[in-house]
Amino acid sequence: MNRHFPKIICSIIILFLFTFSIDAYSQDKISKILDKNYIWNVQDSSIKGDLHVVFRKSFSVAEVSKSATLNLFAYNRFAVFINGKYLMRGPVRFENKGPQYASANIAAYLKKGKNVVVVVVHRFDHTGQIMAHEAGFTALIDLKDAAKRQIKTDNSWKVSPEYAYLNRSFAWSSIRENIDARKMPANYTSCTFNDQSWANAVKVKNLTNFYALRKQELPFLKETIIPNLTINTKPAARLFPISIKQGDTLKVRLPDYYQAYLSLDLQAEAGAVLRLFDKDGELNNTYTTRNGLQNYTTYDTYGTKNFIIYATKGDLKLNRLNLTERTYPFERIGSFQSSDKMLNKLWDRLTRSLQILSEDAYVDCADRERVEWMDCDPPAFDVTRTAMAGPDLNGKKMYADARLLKEMLRRTALSQQPDGRVKAHTASDRWDIHGYMEDRTCDWVEGVRRYYESTGDKAFIKEIWLPVTRQLNWFLERRTERGLVKAREWEVSTNPLRYQVCEGTGLNAFIFKALTDAAYLGKEIGQNEEAAYFGDAAQKLRTAINKYLWNKDKGTYYSAYIDNEAAARKIFAAQKMDISIKDGYAEPTFEAAIFAIDQEVVPKSRLDSMKQFLKNKWDKPYCFMTYYYSFKQMYAENKGKTDEKILDMIRERWKATLDYDWQTAWEHYFEEGSKVHIYGVFPAYFLSAYVLGVRLDGPVWNKKLVIDPRLGNLDYANGDVVTEFGKTSVSWTKTKTGMKFNVTVPKGVTARLKLNGENTVANFRLNNKPKNLKNENGQYYVDITGGEWWGEISYKSGS
Template sequence: MFKPNHKNVRLGIVLILLNFSFIANAQDRVSKILDKNYIWSVQDTSKRGDLHMVFRKNFVVTDISNRATLNLFAYNRFSVFINGKYLMRGPVRFENKGPEYASINISPYLKKGNNTLVVVVHRFDHTGQIMAHEAGFTAVVELKGTRNTQIKTDDSWKVSPELSYTDRPFAWSSIRENIDARKMPAGYIYPDFKDQSWSNAVKVKNLVNFSSLRKQELPFQRETVISNLIINGKAADMQLPFTIKKGDTLKVSLPDYCQAYLSLDLDAEAGAVLRLFDKDGELNNSYTTRNGLQNYTTFDTYGTKHFTIYAARGSMRLNRLSAIERGYPFKRTGSFASSDKLLNSLWDRLTRSLQILSEDAYDDCADRERVEWMDCDPPAFDVTRTVMQGPDLNGKPMYADTRLLKQMLRRTALSQQPDGRVKAHTCSDRWDIHGYMEDRTCDWVEGVRRYYESSGDKAFIEEMWLPITKQLNWFLARRTGRGLVKAREWEVSTNPLRYQVCEGTGLNAFLYKALADAAYLGKIIRQNKQAIVFDDAARKLRTAINQHLWDKKLGTYYSGYMDDEAAAKKLFAAQHMNINMEDGRAEPTFEAAIFALDQEVVPAARLDSVKKFLKTRLDKPYCFMTYYYSFKQMYAENNNKTDEKILDMIRERWKPMLDYDWQTSWEHYFEEGSKVHVYGIFPAYFFSAYVLGIRLDGPVWAKKLVIDPRLGDLSYASGTVITEFGKVVVSWTKTLKGMKFTVDVPKGVSATLKFNGEHQVADLQLNNKKRELKKARDQFVTPLSGGKWSGSISYRQ
């Protein structure tokens, strides 16, 4: 095992981030080299089960002043050491159809003369982030100089099985470990290790299942050493080193919930056994010591705040204990402060939760799965684009960082099956009731449009177009005689019709929006013929929903049409679902109405009726993601009382998160489900986009913002909102007659300043000049150009 040098960890990550730019032609050239040069050992390379190998390569560098680049990939995990120093872990998670290689500047790690590169490759059996695949490792080191040199993976590399990794218990979220350090010689990562007895690597000959590599687009994950660890109630630094013997238990606490790997320096007798575990069972590792000084560092990370070290056998001296958080290099550049301390704390904890849940993908949860589901967005990108700053791209600050969203969309497309369906989640071999989820597919198409309108990346639409077409045609082939699509309902977990195969209002509403979005995207890339087909299908589907699923008596939508009413009643009874049926249609529900409204299915003449139906049902305990759609519609009312109600609902339903030890976002308002889940983060988006009031107005190329404060019952609110154009610093303070404010609009951007139209405006001052307001629907509006603005508004009493 290895000991990471924490200064080297920080140096390596900084250097990696600074040297991430590349030339497209070089990507193609390197990919071709890597694709042809996979190596392994003579050991088994079969598709299933764990395999662990150590590869070593010694090489000479004559000039360390020139750039040196390491390009590498492995099925399916690796860690890299140069001259005994830890460099990185990888690769980013991938669909087997779309693997990506890492490209890293290693110049600072090299010395003149002999150098040693060591790559420990793990072919772990499949998990929630790993698909089964044959084993293989490929790399090329490029040394620039008067004589450029390439060092490729070939039979000159030395290789040995990493025998200390023994059989392990399965976990869906993380890779558990049973390590027996006695089974491997110490120090194999160091240059002076004698590897003459090791075998030479062999070329992998059968590459039929090895898809072509492309260069990794995501920045590398940031690794941060966590300070202030607590052991048995006291500061760890004040206690270490100390001896632990059989039966001793150390209770370790981190200052915050983290996704981290653990590192321990030990001095032990051979055969002592140490266990690392937490009460939730995701961390459940065992380490058997060799004799003498040694280090145990877990390969994978674990979501944890409290864990236990238990001496199961023998005795040992614990000299050092570290936890290293690993995650996407987001910086929380946004901020939020208001007159309500509870809301301020919530913003802080919810945005921190997004950081925990952002690795090489948006994760659904950190404690149970760590899986990239398409319905991680919304809300993940909503919070990202208003709060987070990513690492610079080509020397420019990356505000509203779209890269995690783009990779999720791409990996979802790569999951497409022969019949046209894409999976509900990526990068795993999981096939159960949630393998396909029809509504997630619609989120995917909508996500492509969200990505395009935030980035302007037309080439990505072209990349996604064929997969989108195939998936939407799968839906269109399932239209019934009523013109509705018959498939499974889901949308949210509290939807009474979840899992039912029917002509559901929720799914058909989502599909309508997906078809409309696809038609829009098709026109952008001049796929006009197919775009017309999707546009026509969208209009016909909207008509069918309003014709066959409208309940005239209640003035809202039935939740779905069931062909066999008797069978449906029997099924509902068996599942203890109290759903009434009428002429084959399941009774109206809140979910059917809110999704019809949100997905723009409701005609103008029916809007008031549907909103009336919803208004009496807002307070019921739905799952969190239902509130995401509810809050959007409530804010659309432009009514201060409704704005106040939203804040009250957040205070009541999100406060338990602050009272819980982890202080992370939850999956559900009620007690069941994950306690660190992406579903619960979205109030942070509403605080930035609606309370502070800064939102994108149209696609990014329009260069427009909306400035529309919704303070509700807050006396003041201020902060920084991140936009695609940069930071917008804003403050709002209520006065006896109105409100005073400051706002900084980015240069080159126009904005529309809006105020609630419930009160008649008496006066608006902007930069000490009176400004006229126009009435637009139920708001007062005025244009702003880029620059700093301070002002006040007063209302007639």
């Protein structure tokens, strides 16, 4: 570790070791073949700008077997056609240091005799989800026939530039297209196309920057044709064919907001021009027609509910228009129903928003960036593990599917720089104020522990242990004489100290928790010395926070110690933040207090005064992600009035999302920001985990749940809550004297059923039998096992 070696030498050594461990881990037989056989065409494959190339490979099949596998990868995007039929597009999102190859069974696409595989490879310039890299394409077709043939990428593959793709305008979120179909022959993806005039591919000789491939671990994205489109307010299906004249406008409306790609079947003379644009997103494509029948399918997907097709030149006929949603194959297994129709609808729309924002990554927003930020979790995984299931490799349901979280954690580790810092967002060349974000780093370490306790996957923790330790040591190297870490303060938009370099309470609280999580994880994988080191560092940091940042007079924490008051005041003035500083100490804030409590740096002796400070501050106009931490601590109070307050805050703050046309999660409850953003999804988690009340109790290997319903001011609530063990069904109905309930617990699981501790129990029956409840710290409970349970509780009058 760099506490034992000179910093520069250690950084180089550990970075090499981490890269080597990733490479060694990924080396299966297929990846070794793929790594050696990258091909391209004879034209420029430099690192800058767009390049578009078509590869074709013809081969004969005597007998079609049940299994024939295509393995492939390209820098940085591809679309595959077999005998003219579309197969898939890819690859999954990747850091350049950790590419993953796709593997698909293509037996159903093959036929006896001649077959043709066509791969259109796009080396796009960088965006929010693509990094710049030299061009290259590699593939291995494993026919598994009698001869057990393997077809590798070599100079027998035919290749041509895809000339139809012209210079395009840049968009951060998506890939805009400027297509001139006249520049490429029609049907070049078909098996009948004559490619003899095309050049032969050439082998990529310099593979210095080509990191070892590993097999893709994520399932392929689900592609679903969107029904019930309207064009100019009329059902689209009844309108085709549509004659379009120059100057005509088609207003296409989708029944919901989708992340989708567009496909048009057209008939036109050469030179007609269509413009596709979306005033709410970043779709802004141009298509120029060739002569005759043709198809235009966008490569990328676009987040949209309404878009426009405008004929800028010429006349044409539109024979078909399809939109295909392309998202991670999450299935909503969870459900939520209650006496409040608004909350029911909100749960539905927020879980739907998560599906929209789950591609081969959790992305921050669909309308502006589509970037994987580390702070997409915790809200994304919280909703995933209470509402979703994904397909495992055999097609069975994987409840609380943690694979998107795993890939986010891995890609973040791969983004690590020589000084030990990881980026705030992955698979991107963006470097600005958001390139590094100290706060998102703490989210990352927390996410590593959340993933481990959800899966028990020790191998993965070992895989990224070195990057975790290097990042934490970067923090520890920045401790001041007070023992506090000096870095940029936690960034939530309503935190007055966001981006301020200081010894902040919020950031130090999160670093404490990250160190604590690392100490726990280190013990789990046998790294006892480092675990002890981080555990000791965590306790010393906690002591320093409570010694130097505690404000005795106000019974809470200063928001920060700032050694350069003049510079800080200039920043506050520029940000229009009204916050006072005296003798280097910035006044207490709600954010500092809530983060300190949430990250468990507050001693028990100070909790009462902290709660007094927070009293009447819960529902002030903070940003959404502040409410995420607020709700957790409000529910921890275990009081009915507070439970009601949370539901009232959700009703008020999230009402605008349901009133808006898209009905998707927002970045903030006030008007600014994205209107389909991961930040706003988390009430769906609280409605499932706290109102319905079903939560994992400890790590997954304990096989325990807690069932603790908080109906607040609801008369009833019922639904299904997903956990790693499967689906737990619950139904709660208030009566005049108490509550009736039904609970179905997954087999092999123990659940602690908790019931309202504020009232005195008069009677409790479970499965038609009287049952004595236990009481722990004022909370009534009974332990139940897998199966169906029902009962009724009544409270003494006046309690």
